Amino acid sequence: MLKKITFLALAGIAVMSSQAQTDTTKQPAPAGDTVRIGNIIILKNGGTEPTDNDRNVTININPNRKKSSSKVTNWGIVDIGFNNFIDNTNYASAEAQEFAPRSSEDWFNLRNGKSVNVNIWIFTQRHNLIQHVVNLKYGVGIELYNFRFEEDIRFRKGPARIELDNEINYSKNKLAADYLTVPVMLDFNFTPNKEYNKSFGISAGVSGSYLYASRQKYKSGETGKEKTKGNIGLRDFKLAYVAEVQLGPVKLYGSYATESIYKKGLDHIPYSVGLRLSNW
Structure with missing residues (x-):
């Protein structure tokens, strides 16, 4: 009986240790044509809007924009x-x-x-x-x-x-x-x-x-x-x-x-x- 309790305790400690080592800073990229770099989200045309909890800088890329002619x-x-x-x-x-x-x-x-x-x-x-x-x-x-x-x-x-x-x-x-x-x-x-x-x-x-x-x-x-x-x-x-x-x-x-x-x-x-x- 003591051996079973000891085994279960060691297994619980191992599971908790593996969860603690998980990198919580890595999050899946938002849906759509976006790129996340830390707290910065770059949205291309058609990308998904960030949530209200995101602190971000948005960069719009428009290849059709015309520059003023020189x-x-x-x-x-x-x-x-x-x-x-x-x-x-x-x-x-x-x-x-x-x-x-x-x-x-x-x-x-x-x-x-x-x-x-x-x-x-x-x-x-x-x-x-x-x-x-x-x-x-x-x-x-x-x-x-x-x-x-x-x-x-x-x-x-x-x-x-x-x-x-x-x-x-x-x-x-x-x-x-x-x-x-x-x-x-x-x-x-x-x-x-x-x-x-x-x-x-x-x-x-x-x-x-x-x-x-x-x-x-x-x-x-x-x-x-x-x-x-x-x-x-x-x-x-x-x-x-x-x-x-x-x-x-x-x-x-x-x-x-x-x-x-x-x-x-x-x-x-x-x-x-x-x-x-x-x-x-």
Whole structure:
């Protein structure tokens, strides 16, 4: 009898010892596509949610998520605005009187609201530099400047010069200058996590332009419509400071040249401001 009791006691101690050695930290992995590492549970798409007693960090893995592109292209941007110029000419100088004899500042008064600037940008690209907050913007397009004069001035060729026509009264008198332009700007987007048409930002830089066409168009009762094309004294290249302001869907632009639109004689610095119609 004593031997039976001793045997049963030893068997009970052995069972209790084996249960104590069981690793209670190891638990079966939750159902579904999950991975448990200690108290951390990683849930992939479709995995089972952890219980309320679990203290965990959840990591969602979505292979279909699209990252923001580092380069975005915008096609067919249009600017509509007004242009004018700053007149720094010394009309008493020999050079000014040679190019425009007996001229004065009043010769070049513009008709208010009639001098229109239209720009057509073939494309513009925005390249991310720093966290989509600082970007590089560049593109290619054409700038169309139209200066409508109040006075009856006439552009001549061979050599290029400007005269005041005292014999004919013009009902329309316009100087047109068309440029092929490449702008380069730093763009600062202060709300990079919003859709671009709801964001706020500014851009600033420079543009280089080549004058590919220029002409004077005038109209009168005596002559009808006429044009003077070719070399009428305008500078072939234009360098300008350019800027853009974005206020949600509203985008404004500006351009200010670094030197006169004319090769010699007159110091007229052209500038333009207006509304930019683009996606960003």
